[in-house]
Amino acid sequence: xxxxxxxxxxxxxxxxxxxxxxxxxxxxxxxxxxxxxxxxxxxxxxxxxxxxxxxxxxxxxxxxxxxxxxxx
Amino acid sequence: xxxxxxxxxxxxxxxxxxxxxxxxxxxxxxxxxxxxxxxxxxxxxxxxxxxxxxxxxxxxxxxxxxxxxxxxxxxxxxxxxxxxxxxxxxxxxxxxxxxxxxxxxxxxxxxxxxxxxxxxxxxxxxxxxxxxxxxxxxxxxxxxx
Numbered sequence: 750x751x752x753x754x755x756x757x758x759x760x761x762x763x764x765x766x767x768x769x770x771x772x773x774x775x776x777x778x779x780x781x782x783x784x785x786x787x788x789x790x791x792x793x794x795x796x797x798x799x800x801x802x803x804x805x806x807x808x809x810x811x812x813x814x815x816x817x818x819x820x821x
Numbered sequence: 822x823x824x825x826x827x828x829x830x831x832x833x834x835x836x837x838x839x840x841x842x843x844x845x846x847x848x849x850x851x852x853x854x855x856x857x858x859x860x861x862x863x864x865x866x867x868x869x870x871x872x873x874x875x876x877x878x879x880x881x882x883x884x885x886x887x888x889x890x891x892x893x894x895x896x897x898x899x900x901x902x903x904x905x906x907x908x909x910x911x912x913x914x915x916x917x918x919x920x921x922x923x924x925x926x927x928x929x930x931x932x933x934x935x936x937x938x939x940x941x942x943x944x945x946x947x948x949x950x951x952x953x954x955x956x957x958x959x960x961x962x963x964x965x966x
Contacts, residue, residue, distance in 0.1 A: 776898075785904040794904050 756819045762790040764808050764815065779803050827883045833876040841869030917955075924948050 765775055765786075772790075776783040781800065788794035796804065796816075805812045844865030851858060886893040899905060928944050 782899050782902040797903055
């Protein structure tokens with residue numbers, strides 16, 4: 750979702766593959782559906798702050814390391 | 822962990838079946854009736870079928886998931902998934918906007934057709950109830966969030 754041309758990119762797919770985890774396994778760990786992981790990875794859906802925090806904690810990184818905010 | 826007991830759903834299914842059966846019996850036993858008694862059997866059939874079907878569905882669902890904790894957990898995850906909830910809320914909001922337009926068009930059509938005034942007033946009352954409900958919840962969530 751873009752507001753006023755701002756974009757939120759993420760490295761979720763990159764990090765997931767780096768750790769050798771499938772989408773289903775990541776979805777199970779985060780207690781979301783596999784479709785949500787898929788939508789997050791291809792940028793069609795932006796997570797809530799709660800989910801972003803859970804993802805960051807799962808990979809042991811900060812939110813800014815995973816989600817990159819680009820202003821237009 | 823959600824409780825998957827089916828007791829109350831079985832009771833409601835039986836009640837629904839009884840109402841449905843009562844409707845059928847009324848149609849057979851009172852073929853020549855007037856006013857509300859003409860409609861009552863069909864009302865019983867509709868309501869009875871609805872109650873029976875909905876509760877039987879819950880019973881069957883509970884039977885299916887009772888021995889499958891994985892399936893039960895997945896169902897809970899899907900129901901609470903934030904993306905699914907967002908999609909559901911967006912769809913409801915769009916449907917609500919459409920419903921207001923359809924209601925308005927219907928009221929205008931009924932008024933032009935010179936339908937019974939009380940029917941039109943009932944429509945208007947329902948429309949206003951929905952609009953005021955929206956205002957109430959807007960106000961409530963403004964304060965809460």
